[in-house]
Structure formats: structure tokens, C-alpha cells
Amino acid sequence: MxxxxxxxxxxxxxxxxxxxxxxxxxxxxxxxxxxxxxxxxxxxxxxxxxxxxxxxxxxxxxxLGGELPTSASRPRRTANSNSTTPTGMGSSDSGNAVSGPPILLAHSWTSDIDLTGWWMSEKLDGVRAYWDGEKFVSRQGNVYHAPDWFIEDLPRDVHLDGELWLSRKGFQRAVSIVRRQDKSDHWKEITYLVFDAPKIDDVFEARMAFVSQLLDESQPKYARPHTHERCKGTDHLREELARVEELGGEGLMLRKPSSKYEIGRSFSLLKVKSMHDAEARVIEHLPGTGKHQGRLGALSVELANGIKFSIGTGFSDAERNNPPPIGSVVTFRYQELSDRGVPRFPAYVRMRTDIEHVPAIVERETAAVSNAVQLAEAVPAGTAVATKPRMFEFSEGTSNKFWEVVLQGSSVTVRFGKIGTAGMTKPKSFPTDQAAKKYYDDLIVEKIGKGYCEVGGT
Structure with missing residues (x-):
């Protein structure tokens, strides 16, 4: 077949x-x-x-791991509860509810925290996996069915925390491999990068020394320690962040020196990224124009709080031809939330197959909603309102660039750069609204003439 x-x-x-x-x-x-x-x-x-x-x-x-459903699965009612749980979600192979392993989770870095002396490593674009001495377990407590030959050299009396990793920008491929239950040979593409030993009651430096010695002695074919280096200061941090992101990496993780392994979210582990990631549910496929005629132009999506917007950039040709299904959850990258809670400069990252529900955006969300009323009251009647951002892309050979323009009264703001980065932002003011509008229109004509194609906006 x-x-x-x-x-x-x-x-x-x-x-x-x-x-x-x-x-x-x-x-x-x-x-x-x-x-x-x-x-x-x-x-x-x-x-x-x-x-x-x-x-x-x-x-x-x-x-599907050796069995086919006899009919479409329906939400099942849990015992002694009026709530429902989708079949197959948050359950073990036996069908009993399970909880995830006791793991350490990160907070986002804020610039008031001095990271000098902290341990710096690349934030991996892979699948978080806890090794309990017998099997890999996800954050939600689900088992990853690794082949016997993949785990045969891993220690049986030690718990490890790490990432099942394929490559930078290889997240979706990694997920498709590790979430299948047929223990395929595709696992040969995966490496288990270990960044902690949760059960060792000692400081981080001692735990990583233990991990390095352990894996050096056992020499597992598909596992190795994740590399860390001391952060020398903010300049060093930003240089390393730029290097990693230029290579297609996610960002950086920082571990507080001499810290113990804590269960749950802790300020001893910080993530550093130039842009934020969040999730939304796909509600509509918007058709493309120009270069993208006949295929996806943008995804219309909805956040957990009901805010709707569109994502028009970040897609590969294959993803535009085969977009994520309506109803699926996708990850997007954005620069910040507007005062009305709408993500600014969103770019598509990937489809999520490991979650069913859209988590709320914590960063500034509450403040953004409450500030919306204040903003509306503060704007005098007759004040010019900004146009929606118009996004364009240019792809030729190894060059993949974006260009975005926004008109607001007598000012024009453009943002441009390599697709997948925050880019650079440049505002320009004019003596009149009419002069700004003419400049705005001329810029768009110029970019289209250079081969840029409009892909949608926010």
C-alpha cells in the first residue's frame, strides 16, 4: 500500500x-x-x-502502536466528577490517570537579574524527557516508547533530566519520531542530551560532574551531556544569544551557580530569548495572493482568552501547501503584546502535537486587557489610528527576508530582517498625515517591484 x-x-x-x-x-x-x-x-x-x-x-x-480504535473517541467522564477528559490524553497505557515527573521548570529572564557567573547553555528545540531508570517519560507523564537498542546503555539506577533532540529547527520531526509507538529505526536520528540528575542531592556543578563521569564511563551511543559555559556578563550573554539564534537555535538557558534541583518553576533556571513563544488554535485558513496564490496566505488563530489574529509569515513552502489542520494547536513567535493583548509581529514556528488545549499567555496579558480601556479613554477624538501591519517576504536562494510597514498618522514604522528573527525597527515622522501616507504607499510599491510578496499581517 x-x-x-x-x-x-x-x-x-x-x-x-x-x-x-x-x-x-x-x-x-x-x-x-x-x-x-x-x-x-x-x-x-x-x-x-x-x-x-x-x-x-x-x-x-x-x-498507532499496534491497535486501531473501533470508533471515533469521545470525551469520557471521570469518576466522581462532572468533568470530561479526552480519551488517550493524560493517561497511562493501562488507562489510569498519571501525573508528570517531578521536574524543574524555568522562568523568563528579566534584565534586572545579573547573570554573571551563571551556567549558560543552548535552549534545545527538542522534546523534554525524564529518564526514570527504565523508560523516558514526558512532562505530562506519558511514556516515550524508545527502542531497546536506544536505551540499552543508559544507567538503570539513576534518574536523568534531558531532551530528546534531533537538530535545530528539527522539533516537529523529533516529535513525530518519539511519540510513535512502533519503536522505529528513525530513533537513530535522536540524541538524548542530559542537563541534570534530579535525584542527586547536591549543587548543580556537582550534579553535572556526576552526569559527565557517568556517561563517560558507560559510553551510551545515543546520549551525551549537554554543554554549559560560564556567563561572563551581559555582553557575553547577548553575543552568545545572537550566535545561537543565527544558527537557528531557540535561545539560551541559564542555571544559577551552586543551586539545588527544585521541583516546579524556579528562578534558579532562566530562559533567555529575543522573542517570545506562545500557542494558539487554528480557526481558519486564509488564501494567499501573488506568489502564494492557490495556497495558504495566513492562519487565522485564537488565543486562550478569545483574542483572534492572523499569522502570515514563518511558513515554509511545504507548510503553505499543507497547513496545520483547522482545530490544531500551533506555536508562534512574537515580539510583544500590544496594549489590547494582541501579539505583535507573530511568525509561525510549528504545529503542536503534544498538547490539546491552548495555554494562556502569562506575559503582560492581564495588564494588556486592563490597559485597553485606559488607552481608549486617553486617545482624543480625531486622533489618527494605526493601519494594520502589512507583512512582505522575499525568498531567493539562501536569502529569506521579511519587511513590515505600519502607518500611524504622520509617522511610518518599518521592521525588517531575516525570517525567524526579531529584525530591526525604524520609525520616520512627517510634517503631515498626507506626506506619511504617500511615503507609506511608495515604500510598498518599491518593495513589490524588488520581488517582495505580501503574506498577511496582524
């Missing part, structure tokens, strides 16, 4: 007038039929008769 390649879409005739579309996006197989869309299980655990018909019963059975 045929398979669906990553990024490929195929059509299959069903009971509806138009054929259904089968897709493989980063190892997550989907169908546009109602039976697939209305299931309550995690999207990587879904199948339907059209996928089974096209890929074959045996292939689908192997992809």
Missing part, C-alpha cells in the same frame, strides 16, 4: 461531493473528513477509514 510522504497531500473519494484530503505534516496524518475532525484524541493518535483505505490497515496499526 502507498504511504503519504511528509508534506504531501493526496485526495481520496468519500461520501461527500468533493474528495477528502489526506495529509502528513511532520509525521502527523490527518483527513478532512468529519470522522477524523470530530475525534477527541490527540491528533497524532487519530485515524479514519480513508487513511486505513489508502495506507493499509497494517500500516495504520503500526503507526
Amino acid at each position: 502507498p504511504d503519504i510522504e511528509d508534506g504531501e497531500t493526496v485526495e481520496i473519494k468519500g461520501s461527500a461531493k468533493d474528495p477528502y484530503q489526506l495529509r502528513n505534516v511532520g509525521g502527523v496524518y490527518s483527513c478532512t473528513c468529519p470522522a477524523w475532525r470530530n475525534q477527541s484524541t490527540a491528533i497524532e493518535r487519530r485515524t479514519c477509514k480513508h487513511l486505513r483505505q489508502y495506507c493499509g490497515e497494517d500500516a495504520e496499526k503500526a503507526r
Whole structure:
């Protein structure tokens, strides 16, 4: 039977007038039929008769870990509760509710904290995994079914904290490998990077020395310690952050010297990024224009608090041809929240297959909502209101750039740079609104003439 390649879409005739579309996006197989869309299980655990018909019963059975659902899963009511839990979420293989392992979580760095002397490492774009001496467990307590040959050299009497990592910008591929239950040879692409030993009751430096000695002695083929270096100060921090982000990395993690392993979120572990990440649910596919005619132009998405906006940049050609399904959760990157709580300069990062619900944005969200009323009251009648940002992209060879422009009364602000970065922002003021509008229009015509294509805005 045929398979669906990553990024490929195929059509299959069903009971509806138009054929259904089968897709493989980063190892997550989907169908546009109602039976697939209305299931309550995690999207990587879904199948339907059209996928089974096209890929074959045996292939689908192997992809889902050895069993096929007899019908579309519905939310099940928990004991002694009026709440419901989607089947397959937050449960162990036996169906009993489980909790995640006791792990350390990070806060975001604020510039008032001096990081001189802290231990600095690259923030990995992988899958967090806790080794309990027998198996890998996710933050939610779900088991990652690694092949025996992958874990045979790992210690059986030590707990480790680390990341199942493939490569920079390889998150979606890593997720598609580790969340499958068929223990495939694709695990050979994965490395377990260890950054702590939670059960060792000692300071961070001693714990990492223990990890280094342990792995040096056992020489596991698919595991190694994660590299750390001392931060020499803010300049060193920003230089390293720029280097990592230029290579396609996520950012940096900083560990407080002589700190103990704490359970839960702690200020002894800080994450440093030039932009923020958040999640939203896809509610609509907006059609593209120009270069993107006939495929995705932007995703219309919704935050946990109900705020809606669109994401029009950050997509690869394959993702524009095969966008995340409506109803799926996606991660996007943004610079900051506006006073009305809308993410500014959002860029698509990836589809999330490890969560079902959209978490709230903590950063400034409450203040943004409360300030909205004050902002409206403070703006005098007749004050010019900003246009929505217009986003353009240029891709040719190894050059992948974005350019964004906003008109607000008598000022024009442009933001430009390499796709995936915060870029540079330059405002320009004019004596009149009309002069600013002419400059704004001329800039757009100039960029289109240079080959830039509009991809959507916020």
C-alpha cells in the first residue's frame, strides 16, 4: 500500500461531493473528513477509514502502536466528577490517570537579574524527557516508547533530566519520531542530551560532574551531556544569544551557580530569548495572493482568552501547501503584546502535537486587557489610528527576508530582517498625515517591484 510522504497531500473519494484530503505534516496524518475532525484524541493518535483505505490497515496499526480504535473517541467522564477528559490524553497505557515527573521548570529572564557567573547553555528545540531508570517519560507523564537498542546503555539506577533532540529547527520531526509507538529505526536520528540528575542531592556543578563521569564511563551511543559555559556578563550573554539564534537555535538557558534541583518553576533556571513563544488554535485558513496564490496566505488563530489574529509569515513552502489542520494547536513567535493583548509581529514556528488545549499567555496579558480601556479613554477624538501591519517576504536562494510597514498618522514604522528573527525597527515622522501616507504607499510599491510578496499581517 502507498504511504503519504511528509508534506504531501493526496485526495481520496468519500461520501461527500468533493474528495477528502489526506495529509502528513511532520509525521502527523490527518483527513478532512468529519470522522477524523470530530475525534477527541490527540491528533497524532487519530485515524479514519480513508487513511486505513489508502495506507493499509497494517500500516495504520503500526503507526498507532499496534491497535486501531473501533470508533471515533469521545470525551469520557471521570469518576466522581462532572468533568470530561479526552480519551488517550493524560493517561497511562493501562488507562489510569498519571501525573508528570517531578521536574524543574524555568522562568523568563528579566534584565534586572545579573547573570554573571551563571551556567549558560543552548535552549534545545527538542522534546523534554525524564529518564526514570527504565523508560523516558514526558512532562505530562506519558511514556516515550524508545527502542531497546536506544536505551540499552543508559544507567538503570539513576534518574536523568534531558531532551530528546534531533537538530535545530528539527522539533516537529523529533516529535513525530518519539511519540510513535512502533519503536522505529528513525530513533537513530535522536540524541538524548542530559542537563541534570534530579535525584542527586547536591549543587548543580556537582550534579553535572556526576552526569559527565557517568556517561563517560558507560559510553551510551545515543546520549551525551549537554554543554554549559560560564556567563561572563551581559555582553557575553547577548553575543552568545545572537550566535545561537543565527544558527537557528531557540535561545539560551541559564542555571544559577551552586543551586539545588527544585521541583516546579524556579528562578534558579532562566530562559533567555529575543522573542517570545506562545500557542494558539487554528480557526481558519486564509488564501494567499501573488506568489502564494492557490495556497495558504495566513492562519487565522485564537488565543486562550478569545483574542483572534492572523499569522502570515514563518511558513515554509511545504507548510503553505499543507497547513496545520483547522482545530490544531500551533506555536508562534512574537515580539510583544500590544496594549489590547494582541501579539505583535507573530511568525509561525510549528504545529503542536503534544498538547490539546491552548495555554494562556502569562506575559503582560492581564495588564494588556486592563490597559485597553485606559488607552481608549486617553486617545482624543480625531486622533489618527494605526493601519494594520502589512507583512512582505522575499525568498531567493539562501536569502529569506521579511519587511513590515505600519502607518500611524504622520509617522511610518518599518521592521525588517531575516525570517525567524526579531529584525530591526525604524520609525520616520512627517510634517503631515498626507506626506506619511504617500511615503507609506511608495515604500510598498518599491518593495513589490524588488520581488517582495505580501503574506498577511496582524
